[in-house]
Amino acid sequence: MEAFLEKFQHDLKVFSFEEIKSVTDDFNKNKLIGEGGFGKVYRGVVNSDSKGRIMAAFKRLGSNCGQGNLEFLKEILMFSHYRHENLITLLGYCDKNPEKILVYEHAAHxxxxxxxxxxxxxxxxxxxxxxxxxxxxxxxxxxxxxxxxxxxxxxxxxxxxxxxxxxx
Missing domain, CATH: 1.10.45 (Vanillyl-alcohol Oxidase; Chain A, domain 4)
Structure with a gap:
């Protein structure tokens, strides 16, 4: 899987698990902004190369959500190529076994x-x-x-x- 993800490193930031834990206060329930089929989503502030410090949403693959590596890779594959003003931007990801986290722009409302x-x-x-x-x-x-x-x-x-x- 690492070889597959290497081709996205020029478009997407690779976040360390430690960095994500830090900006989400170790996935504190006060930073929880949603939950879906993929798992829980948390908020935190990160540095963006083009926009400076921005609020981001961290979509953390849940161990009991029924989705896994394939869905994680499909989401990276799809959203790394598409940029449009009416689509949320995928900023990066973290893939440190067993953690799989997608990092998106945060939608304030x-x-x-x-x-x-x-x-x-x-x-x-x-x-x-x-x-x-x-x-x-x-x-x-x-x-x-x-x-x-x-x-x-x-x-x-x-x-x-x-x-x-x-x-x-």
């Missing part, structure tokens, strides 16, 4: 599903979010845009993440 029933979002913002999600999906689904067509298959409001400006 979390997922859309928690805001749909709130009056926080105006109808104009809701429409802009819909358009942003459509642009991101178009980028993934259109082989002229990406080198390979990606079919998402899990489009739902909990998978639409919103940044500090309410953009997805």
């Amino acid at each position: 979390g997922s859309l599903d928690v805001h749909l029933s709130s009056s926080t979002l105006t109808w104009t913002q809701r429409l802009e979010i819909c358009l942003g999600a459509a642009k991101g999906l178009c980028y993934l689904h259109d082989p002229k845009e990406t080198h390979q067509r990606i079919i998402h298959r899990d489009i739902k409001s909990s998978n639409i993440l919103l940044d500090e400006n309410w953009n997805c």
Whole structure:
């Protein structure tokens, strides 16, 4: 697996497990921001080559989540090649047995599903979010845009993440 991951080291930062433990306060429950099929997601501040210090989300593969090496590698393979303003950016990863952690840009407002029933979002913002999600999906689904067509298959409001400006 190390040989496979070596080809991504020019696009992605390889985080040490110790660095991730430090910025998440040893995966403190106060840093927990979500949980899904892959495992738990924590937040922490990291240094980015292009943006300085930024908030990041650390998606830690859970031992009991049913996913493993193959899903970890597929996510790195897919998200390391795709850059679009309406897609969360994969910043890097940690692969130190048994730990498998993906590091993404943090979406400050979390997922859309928690805001749909709130009056926080105006109808104009809701429409802009819909358009942003459509642009991101178009980028993934259109082989002229990406080198390979990606079919998402899990489009739902909990998978639409919103940044500090309410953009997805």
